[in-house]
Structures are given as C-alpha cells and as structure tokens.
Amino acid sequence: MAFKLTVLGSNSALPTTNGFPSAHVLNIHEHFFLIDCGEATQIQLRRNKINFNKIERIFITHLHGDHFFGLFGLISTFSLLGRIRNLHIYADSALKDILYTVIDEKTINFQIIFHPLNFKKSDILFENNSIIIKSFPLKHRINTCGFYFSEKLKDKNIRKEFIQKYNISIKDILKIKKGEDYKTEEGEFIKNEILTIPPAPTRSYAYCSDTAYTEEFIDTIKNVDLLYHEATFEENDLELAIKTGHSTGKQAGLIAEKSKAKKLLIGHFSTRYPKTDTILQQAQEIFENTIAVKANDFFEVISD
Numbered sequence: 001m002a003f004k005l006t007v008l009g010s011n012s013a014l015p016t017t018n019g020f021p022s023a024h025v026l027n028i029h030e031h032f033f034l035i036d037c038g039e040a041t042q043i044q045l046r047r048n049k050i051n052f053n054k055i056e057r058i059f060i061t062h063l064h065g066d067h068f069f070g071l072f073g074l075i076s077t078f079s080l081l082g083r084i085r086n087l088h089i090y091a092d093s094a095l096k097d098i099l100y101t102v103i104d105e106k107t108i109n110f111q112i113i114f115h116p117l118n119f120k121k122s123d124i125l126f127e128n129n130s131i132i133i134k135s136f137p138l139k140h141r142i143n144t145c146g147f148y149f150s151e152k153l154k155d156k157n158i159r160k161e162f163i164q165k166y167n168i169s170i171k172d173i174l175k176i177k178k179g180e181d182y183k184t185e186e187g188e189f190i191k192n193e194i195l196t197i198p199p200a201p202t203r204s205y206a207y208c209s210d211t212a213y214t215e216e217f218i219d220t221i222k223n224v225d226l227l228y229h230e231a232t233f234e235e236n237d238l239e240l241a242i243k244t245g246h247s248t249g250k251q252a253g254l255i256a257e258k259s260k261a262k263k264l265l266i267g268h269f270s271t272r273y274p275k276t277d278t279i280l281q282q283a284q285e286i287f288e289n290t291i292a293v294k295a296n297d298f299f300e301v302i303s304d
C-alpha cells in the first residue's frame with residue numbers, strides 16, 4: 001500500500017529557476033493530499049506526473065503567499081479540465097472570501113468544501129477506516145497549522161491453521177483479531193499472541209512549516225516516521241529566525257530528536273544563502289538522519 005511523498009516545492013518566499021515555494025503531495029493508499037500550494041504547484045504536478053483529478057484534499061498551513069498563491073491557478077485548471085468531483089480545502093476561514101474574490105464561483109463546475117482550521121488546539125480533520133489526519137497549531141507571525149497524516153493500526157491477523165483446528169466461529173475470529181484470548185470447546189485457554197500475527201506497523205508523516213521553535217505539538221507527532229520541518233535560517237541568524245517566526249536547522253533537528261522521528265526532511269531555506277550545507281550540517285549535528293529537500297524529491301515510507 002502506497003505511502004509516498006513528492007516534494008513539489010520547498011523554497012521560502014522567493015521562487016527561483018529550479019526551486020518553487022512550498023507544496024508537497026502525499027499519496028496514502030492512492031488518496032492524494034496536497035499540502036500547501038505555492039506558485040507553480042500545477043506545473044510541478046505535471047512535471048511529477050500526478051493526475052490533477054486525484055487531488056481530493058488540500059491543506060493550507062497559513063495565508064502567506066508562498067503557501068497558497070498557486071491555489072487560484074490550480075482551481076481554475078481543475079475547472080478547465082472538467083473536474084466534477086468535490087474538492088475539500090482545509091485552511092484559515094479567511095481563504096474562502098479571498099478565493100471567491102479572485103475566482104468567480106459560478107464558473108466552477110465542482111463543489112469546493114471549506115473546512116476552517118482550529119488554531120487553538122490539535123484537531124482531527126479527516127479519518128476513514130485506514131487513515132487519520134490531524135492539524136496542530138504552529139508558532140508563526142499569523143495563524144498557522146501543521147498537519148499530521150497517519151495510517152490507523154489494523155486488526156491482528158489470525159493464523160488460519162487455528163481456525164480449522166479449533167473450528168473457531170466468525171464471531172470469535174473477530175474478537176481474536178481485536179486482541180482477545182480464546183477458550184476452546186474443551187475449556188483450554190489459548191493466548192492471543194499464539195493465535196495471531198501482528199498487523200503491519202503504521203506509517204506517518206508530519207509537516208511543520210512555517211514555525212518558530214515550539215515543542216507544543218510534539219505529543220501529536222510522537223514517533224512520526226517522516227518529519228518535514230522548516231529550517232529557514234542558519235544558527236548565526238537565530239535572532240532573525242525568532243523575529244520572523246521561523247526556525248534554524250539546529251532547531252529543526254531538536255524537534256526531530258524530541259519527537260523521536262525516524263527521518264527528518266528540512267526545507268523552506270532562505271534564498272539569502274547560496275548553499276544549504278551549513279543549515280543541513282547544523283541540523284545533522286543534532287539529528288543525523290536529516291535530508292535537505294529540493295523540488296521533485298520523492299520519499300517512500302516503508303513499514304519495518
């Protein structure tokens with residue numbers, strides 16, 4: 001089952017020849033989630049061969065242009081391509097008016113369903129049988145949320161040979177899958193661990209941008225497999241990071257370490273630095289398994 005991340009853009013405010021503002025696409029079990037929608041998102045979707053119609057939910061962290069200026073063009077293109085399926089947008093409630101100031105609602109032939117974000121506390125945004133998506137407040141100059149995407153733990157798998165051996169009823173199979181022990185017709189107790197195989201471990205991804213250093217969301221993303229955390233500045237510019245509501249590479253490393261993440265991706269680098277080596281090195285000094293992402297990078301999370 002897919003759990004794949006495509007980085008469409010990870011620049012900070014300025015687009016460059018080969019770099020674009022924030023936009024990530026996460027494919028979980030062929031459900032496509034777009035996280036932020038900076039300029040050039042639709043071009044980057046084409047470049048990465050992601051079918052426009054597959055995007056079912058869009059998550060906008062905050063209303064700074066580098067995180068949502070691509071939305072107008074993308075929605076217009078959806079319409080021109082004849083989209084009919086609903087589009088869900090999770091964002092600051094102010095986005096709806098902004099969007100319909102730019103785009104004439106009557107020209108859109110699909111339904112846009114707005115879900116206002118809660119900037120006070122962590123919230124469940126979406127769940128089905130196998131996926132859960134949460135938001136959590138970040139610490140930026142304006143209302144900002146991060147997002148957490150995870151598979152849900154499946155039921156245990158029962159060992160088939162025991163079903164026949166003990167002639168276990170469907171009702172009891174369901175109980176065993178949930179973790180109960182089993183009592184045979186002869187009155188023998190069999191431990192659940194003997195009867196079952198554990199389900200595949202769940203996989204998860206968290207997206208934290210833009211934010212100053214804050215540990216407030218660590219419980220929400222604990223043990224995350226893949227963590228994206230912005231790292232706009234080098235440590236020398238810590239004061240500037242604090243002033244502008246951003247983080248340094250070292251601070252991103254600290255969040256990865258404290259949340260017990262398995263892998264850290266950093267991005268949203270300020271274009272003031274010709275190279276990102278120093279930011280990466282400063283993050284790796286704290287959290288070794290760190291990668292500096294760039295546009296068109298692709299990551300697959302595989303169960304252990």
Ligand SMILES: [Zn+2]
Binds near residue numbers: 062140
């Ligand atoms: Zn911002």
